[in-house]
Amino acid sequence: MREFFDKNAPEGKKIKMSELKFKIFDLYETEEISIEDIGLRKVISLTPQLALKSHGRNVHKFGQTKVNIVERLINRLGVAGHRGRKHKIMVGTSSGKYSKNAKIVLEAFRIIQDKIQKNPIEIFVKAIENAAPRDEITTIEYGGARYPQAVDVSPLRRVNIALKHLVHGGADKAFNKKKSFSRGLAEEIMLASEANQESFAVKKKIESERQADSAR
Numbered sequence: 001m002r003e004f005f006d007k008n009a010p011e012g013k014k015i016k017m018s019e020l021k022f023k024i025f026d027l028y029e030t031e032e033i034s035i036e037d038i039g040l041r042k043v044i045s046l047t048p049q050l051a052l053k054s055h056g057r058n059v060h061k062f063g064q065t066k067v068n069i070v071e072r073l074i075n076r077l078g079v080a081g082h083r084g085r086k087h088k089i090m091v092g093t094s095s096g097k098y099s100k101n102a103k104i105v106l107e108a109f110r111i112i113q114d115k116i117q118k119n120p121i122e123i124f125v126k127a128i129e130n131a132a133p134r135d136e137i138t139t140i141e142y143g144g145a146r147y148p149q150a151v152d153v154s155p156l157r158r159v160n161i162a163l164k165h166l167v168h169g170g171a172d173k174a175f176n177k178k179k180s181f182s183r184g185l186a187e188e189i190m191l192a193s194e195a196n197q198e199s200f201a202v203k204k205k206i207e208s209e210r211q212a213d214s215a216r
Contacts, residue, residue: 022048024070025106028121037129043155044069044125053098064156069128070105070121072159076167077101107182108170112190120189127192131165131201132158135212150212162201166192169200 023029030046043065052071058064064072078096109120116123137148153161169192170185177184191199197206 022050024048024052024068024121026050027106028109028119030121033119033122033125035125035129037132039155040129040132040159043159044128046121046125052102062156064160069125069159073124073163073167074098074101074105076163077104079167104182104185107180108186108189111183111186115186116190123193124189127166127189127199127201128159128162130195131162131192131199131205133161133205133208134158136208137211137215148211148215150215162205165201165204172200 021029021031030048033046035041035044035046045066045068047066047068049068052068052074054067054071058066075098078101109124112118112120112123133153135150136153138151139146140149141147166188167185169188170181172184173179173187174181174184188199188201192201195202197203
């Protein structure tokens with residue numbers, strides 16, 4: 001098996017590439033972050049990478065589980081105005097440009113780190129755990145009538161819903177205000193990590209589970 005060595009290592013000392021420790025954007029470590037929700041451990045990827053850009057390679061079934069969770073957040077920023085099937089709000093600060101959306105996320109993480117003095121990736125993962133609904137409702141048709149039916153949410157969908165609501169909450173906090181999108185997103189993530197009901201994502205989770213309980 002071939003071994004690759006770091007060319008920038010001091011002279012006379014060889015460092016295997018496999019021994020190097022990467023950080024997300026060379027800023028944030030992920031090795032010590034633990035996911036407390038057992039159901040989400042297999043669908044939240046914290047694999048450290050210097051550049052979080054998979055170029056859409058993971059398009060096969062369950063391919064999202066191999067994409068770093070921060071990259072999935074960056075990709076979600078491009079549709080911050082979507083509500084259901086309608087594009088309700090036009091947000092000029094976010095677009096389909098990866099570099100622009102990545103700057104928004106990096107600035108949000110910097111704000112979180114300055115305010116809480118903790119790893120923002122850890123706060124972000126905690127926010128996802130608190131914002132991921134366990135139950136929701138679907139509609140079934142029986143005898144010509146339609147009824148709401150409570151169903152369990154799959155782990156992958158739980159994460160996708162949490163990411164969507166975190167982005168929507170951040171966009172709503174910044175829309176038509178002096179506050180930047182980065183600061184709105186940072187506030188939404190911090191509130192969700194504390195399970196504060198002022199968070200849009202936590203509020204939507206409680207609403208979804210309450211509707212499911214009434215439809216059982």
